Amino acid sequence: MRTNRTNLLISKHGYSNILRYLKIFKLLILIISSIILIFVLIFGVLIFKQNQKLEMLGQQKQDNLQILSTKKDDEVKLIKIANKIKNLEAFSKDDANFYPYYQILNQTFSLSTEEAKIEDLNIQKDRKFNFSLSFTDLKSLLETFKFIESEEFLKNFSTIFLKNLETQDKQGIKLYRITFEGTFKEI
Amino acid sequence: MKPKISPYLKYLLAENIYYIIIAFILLISIFMVPSIVLNTYSQNIEKINTIEEELQEINSKKNALSFLSSTSSKNIDEYYNIVSSLIPETENYFTIIYALNNLAELTNFNITSYSLNLKESTVNKISIEVTGVGNHSEFLNFLKEYNVGGGRLITAEEITLNSEEFTGITLRLNFYSQKSSLFQRGTIDYKNILSKIDNLKSKIKFNFQTDTKEESVIEDYPTKTNPF
Numbered sequence: 001m002r003t004n005r006t007n008l009l010i011s012k013h014g015y016s017n018i019l020r021y022l023k024i025f026k027l028l029i030l031i032i033s034s035i036i037l038i039f040v041l042i043f044g045v046l047i048f049k050q051n052q053k054l055e056m057l058g059q060q061k062q063d064n065l066q067i068l069s070t071k072k073d074d075e076v077k078l079i080k081i082a083n084k085i086k087n088l089e090a091f092s093k094d095d096a097n098f099y100p101y102y103q104i105l106n107q108t109f110s111l112s113t114e115e116a117k118i119e120d121l122n123i124q125k126d127r128k129f130n131f132s133l134s135f136t137d138l139k140s141l142l143e144t145f146k147f148i149e150s151e152e153f154l155k156n157f158s159t160i161f162l163k164n165l166e167t168q169d170k171q172g173i174k175l176y177r178i179t180f181e182g183t184f185k186e187i
Numbered sequence: 188m189k190p191k192i193s194p195y196l197k198y199l200l201a202e203n204i205y206y207i208i209i210a211f212i213l214l215i216s217i218f219m220v221p222s223i224v225l226n227t228y229s230q231n232i233e234k235i236n237t238i239e240e241e242l243q244e245i246n247s248k249k250n251a252l253s254f255l256s257s258t259s260s261k262n263i264d265e266y267y268n269i270v271s272s273l274i275p276e277t278e279n280y281f282t283i284i285y286a287l288n289n290l291a292e293l294t295n296f297n298i299t300s301y302s303l304n305l306k307e308s309t310v311n312k313i314s315i316e317v318t319g320v321g322n323h324s325e326f327l328n329f330l331k332e333y334n335v336g337g338g339r340l341i342t343a344e345e346i347t348l349n350s351e352e353f354t355g356i357t358l359r360l361n362f363y364s365q366k367s368s369l370f371q372r373g374t375i376d377y378k379n380i381l382s383k384i385d386n387l388k389s390k391i392k393f394n395f396q397t398d399t400k401e402e403s404v405i406e407d408y409p410t411k412t413n414p415f
Contacts, residue, residue: 015195022199026206032213036220043224050231057238064245071252077267078248080367082375084270085383088340091274091312091363095342099331102348120349125342 127184158183251377278364286337296321296329
């Protein structure tokens with residue numbers, strides 16, 4: 001005759017394990033619930049404050065729009081004016097902006113001990129330039145070279161280099177002419 | 188064959204059914220709650236930023252308009268006329284000649300001929316080659332004033348100054364026109380825009396008619412029977 005036999009010791013060991021896992025499981029649920037609750041609470045408060053702010057801003061916007069609606073024509077003109085000024089600023093980028101750069105160059109050379117005479121000056125819209133200086137004696141030329149290498153002079157330029165140095169003989173007078181090329185720094 | 192579950196396990200399951208349900212809900216929450224909460228939070232931040240930008244724009248307009256209404260010497264039509272004159276809605280050759288004449292009067296740099304440069308002209312830009320006569324200081328005055336001094340926005344992409352030649356100086360000048368748009372890009376400081384116009388106004392050396400209607404400013408110029 002076959003009989004069903006149960007090893008009670010093995011079962012007891014297995015059940016005590018399950019009970020231990022259940023305890024850990026409950027503890028985990030408690031910890032995760034607490035974390036989620038704290039998370040929801042914090043963000044709940046933040047979202048509540050955001051909604052309050054949104055409501056306040058919406059009200060302010062509504063009030064200001066109401067004030068503006070009484071000056072609709074002026075508002076339209078104001079927008080058109082702003083857009084025209086934006087156009088003006090965009091179109092102005094096509095300009096060589098000659099005079100301010102000419103003044104900078106002139107003022108800088110006025111700081112030099114030797115007076116350099118700008119013979120010709122060409123400025124393009126991308127701030128590229130070339131200018132020529134002329135001298136009647138070598139000493140002035142060398143003094144000006146020294147000045148051109150100084151910080152006082154170079155601070156106005158992104159790049160500057162000597163393009164040409166030539167000497168001419170005009171009615172027995174020796175004439176020195178130097179040409180520089182480069183790019184001005186944006187004013 | 189059905190797996191056999193011990194009665195004790197069944198008892199434990201029944202006893203802890205609420206924990207199991209809570210665990211199941213928590214499992215779903217872990218995936219859903221943070222995404223919903225964070226999504227709402229970031230959407231609200233975006234909404235606040237948008238509405239704040241709109242409010243800033245509206246406030247800027249409101250402040251500029253109340254600034255204009257609080258000062259009797261300034262009005263919006265005057266500002267509108269200035270910018271419409273500098274960049275008219277549509278191109279008008281007579282305003283170009285009028286502006287060049289203004290500049291010639293203002294600087295004494297005598298403009299002797301104009302010629303249209305179609306190759307460099309576009310829909311919004313008219314390029315004109317101008318030849319003029321004057322001495323060194325007159326030409327420098329012209330170079331100082333040409334941008335807005337004549338009442339039109341003028342640009343020159345390249346300028347050459349030669350200390351010896353002041354007769355027959357040729358300049359390539361650009362004149363612009365642009366249809367007004369009501370499209371707004373970004374937040375604009377309207378008071379700053381008005382102060383920029385005040386700054387331009389100080390450089391324009393002739394009077395604008397402030398009581399004219401829109402666009403009429405470009406119609407109110409002295410005309411010549413033969414502009415050339």
